[in-house]
Amino acid sequence: MIYDAETQAMLDLVRDFVNKEIIPYVGEYEKNNEFAWPILHKAEQMGLNLLCLPEEYGGPGLTNVQTFAISEEVARGDIGIGTTLIANCLASYPVLIAGNDAQKKLWFDVLKEKGYAAFCLTEPNAGSDAGSVQTTATEDGDYYVLNGTKSFISNGPIAGIYTVLASTKKSAGIMGLTAFIVERDRPGISIGKEEDKMGMRLSCTSEVIFDNVRVPKDHMLGKKNRGFKYIMETLDHSRAGVGAFGVGIAQRVVEEATRYAKQRKQFGQPVSNFQSVQNLLADMEIKTQAARQMYLHAASLMDAGKPFSAESAIAKTFGTDTGMECAVNGVQVMGGYGYMKDYPMEKLMRDAKILQIYEGTNQIQRGVIASACLKKYR
Numbered sequence: 001m002i003y004d005a006e007t008q009a010m011l012d013l014v015r016d017f018v019n020k021e022i023i024p025y026v027g028e029y030e031k032n033n034e035f036a037w038p039i040l041h042k043a044e045q046m047g048l049n050l051l052c053l054p055e056e057y058g059g060p061g062l063t064n065v066q067t068f069a070i071s072e073e074v075a076r077g078d079i080g081i082g083t084t085l086i087a088n089c090l091a092s093y094p095v096l097i098a099g100n101d102a103q104k105k106l107w108f109d110v111l112k113e114k115g116y117a118a119f120c121l122t123e124p125n126a127g128s129d130a131g132s133v134q135t136t137a138t139e140d141g142d143y144y145v146l147n148g149t150k151s152f153i154s155n156g157p158i159a160g161i162y163t164v165l166a167s168t169k170k171s172a173g174i175m176g177l178t179a180f181i182v183e184r185d186r187p188g189i190s191i192g193k194e195e196d197k198m199g200m201r202l203s204c205t206s207e208v209i210f211d212n213v214r215v216p217k218d219h220m221l222g223k224k225n226r227g228f229k230y231i232m233e234t235l236d237h238s239r240a241g242v243g244a245f246g247v248g249i250a251q252r253v254v255e256e257a258t259r260y261a262k263q264r265k266q267f268g269q270p271v272s273n274f275q276s277v278q279n280l281l282a283d284m285e286i287k288t289q290a291a292r293q294m295y296l297h298a299a300s301l302m303d304a305g306k307p308f309s310a311e312s313a314i315a316k317t318f319g320t321d322t323g324m325e326c327a328v329n330g331v332q333v334m335g336g337y338g339y340m341k342d343y344p345m346e347k348l349m350r351d352a353k354i355l356q357i358y359e360g361t362n363q364i365q366r367g368v369i370a371s372a373c374l375k376k377y378r
């Protein structure tokens, strides 16, 4: 895909921001175990936390191609910063898919004011098996009363508003799940355990606990007991964006590894002269370029209003497997130095791993892709 001039100008701006304001500083924040608010506030000024806001609600009205291409650029800088900013899109999709005008206005007004949102699906016993949600929403007059614990929630501690999947009919399994908008300041919401992660350390991840939280009935998204479908559609959408994150990491790795290989001398010459190193670099470049086309293809289908579920899963799987493979090989190109914290490569390797896991493991994605094949090829 060749970007139009407007998209290319946006991407150039973001790349410049990432090079100047993200890449030089993230290592230090991570070392000091500090949340990178100063970087995030600068990113907010560029609107990077509001990428998926439609124009009618005061947003940029970007296409999916633009949103995901920008996501790649941000991920090239840091996956924790990327997840913090772009988890807002994941949290917003259920509202975009199933919300009415009043709900969209409420959601985007709070998001603009507070800056961050979170998507509350996962629970201790509902990970890949997303339909096993145990959080309940019980009717009480004009309200639903929510009880339960959500886990591994990106932006949990900093979000001003949540999308939450809860059971409204226990006996009905996935056909008894309903989606809600829940503001953070409702009584009964608290933040539980904050996770200490291997990588993606500049994103905050926590439990969000709902203890008799009263939510007005007009905060229910779409139809009662149809929430699982909206959440699956949300994940179909967001997964191509995770593929773009994988491409961002892969792109950064190939740049760092090539630069290093050109200046590192062994046997009296730069190691970039050796074919074994060149082969590693070439494979990184091939897969990075291929993975980029995959997420852009899924995004183009979305923009054209065509089905994209399998293509999004393909983009997620290949993009994030590529991110991980490139990071592992990037460490290899740099040898012992790649393993040390003095260089960014070990962080890229730790960061890449989560992408093969979150928003649906790559094993789940392969299941989605295979079931599309089984329907398609008769």
Ligand code: COS
Binding pocket: 119, 121, 122, 127, 128, 129, 130, 131, 174, 228, 229, 232, 233, 235, 236, 309, 358, 359, 360, 361, 364, 368
């Ligand atoms: N779009 C719309 N509706 C969908 C859907 C999709 N992509 N996938 C499933 N559904 C709906 C359908 O209505 C389906 O009913 P039909 O038989 O009428 O089509 C119903 O849900 C049940 O589908 P299925 O039987 O495939 O559901 P499963 O419980 O087997 O789960 C997977 C399917 C595994 C794909 C799903 O649970 C999943 O994506 N898991 C991973 C969750 C995840 O990503 N977790 C991480 C979140 S971190 S943010």
